Each structure stands twice: as structure tokens, then as C-alpha cells.
Amino acid sequence: MQNLFNSVLICDRYIWDTYIDFRSEFPEFDIDNWRIWKIAIKLAPKPAHSFMFYITAEESYRRDQQKGDLTLDPLEVKKAKVDKYMKQMDSGKWEVIIDGMRDRESISKQVKETVFPV
Numbered sequence: 001m002q003n004l005f006n007s008v009l010i011c012d013r014y015i016w017d018t019y020i021d022f023r024s025e026f027p028e029f030d031i032d033n034w035r036i037w038k039i040a041i042k043l044a045p046k047p048a049h050s051f052m053f054y055i056t057a058e059e060s061y062r063r064d065q066q067k068g069d070l071t072l073d074p075l076e077v078k079k080a081k082v083d084k085y086m087k088q089m090d091s092g093k094w095e096v097i098i099d100g101m102r103d104r105e106s107i108s109k110q111v112k113e114t115v116f117p118v
Contacts, residue, residue: 015044053100
């Protein structure tokens with residue numbers, strides 16, 4: 001995505017990650033009907049390329065444990081978030097879905113081929 005200074009930005013989170021976090025943390029609120037959310041969607045910068053690196057809830061939980069994450073969500077919460085991500089992936093919120101369980105080299109190759117097509 002380009003910013004005001006015509007520089008390339010690489011972001012590890014996007015508006016749809018915020019949406020899923022909010023829906024998971026505050027299910028009692030109907031964010032979909034909020035005017036401010038609709039404005040945020042319209043004003044959010046549109047990336048040239050968007051990637052979803054998919055991993056299972058179990059792998060996410062294992063990685064959080066491994067790095068000693070102090071805000072470790074229970075596995076059931078992670079599974080519910082994965083379901084929300086799947087719905088967003090099915091509705092085309094990301095340009096490219098990548099199996100995050102693959103080796104780093106093949107993931108890197110897929111990203112490079114998308115960003116820098118031959």
C-alpha cells in the first residue's frame with residue numbers, strides 16, 4: 001500500500017483483523033451496523049496486495065505457548081476466531097490465502113511471485 005509520501009508500507013494487520021478481534025472480544029455489539037465502522041471500511045487504505053497466512057487454531061495456540069505470550073487465548077477462543085477468519089476468507093477479504101503451515105521458503109516464494117510477477 002502506498003502512503004502520502006509514495007512509500008511502500010508493509011502491514012502485518014489489516015482492517016479485517018480488527019473486525020474479527022472486535023467481533024470476538026465484544027460479541028454483544030453489532031459492529032456491522034455501526035456508522036463509524038462503515039466509514040472506517042470506506043476510508044481504510046486499500047492494499048495493492050493482501051495476504052492471509054492461515055494456520056490452525058492448534059498451531060496458533062502452540063506458537064503462542066512457545067513464545068510465552070502473556071495474553072494467550074484458550075484454544076476454544078482461537079477455534080472461534082479461525083471460524084470468523086474462514087468466513088472473511090470465503091467472502092474475499094484477502095487477495096491471497098497462504099497455507100501458513102508450509103515451509104518458510106515456499107511461503108516466501110509465493111509472496112514474491114504475487115508482489116513481483118515475472
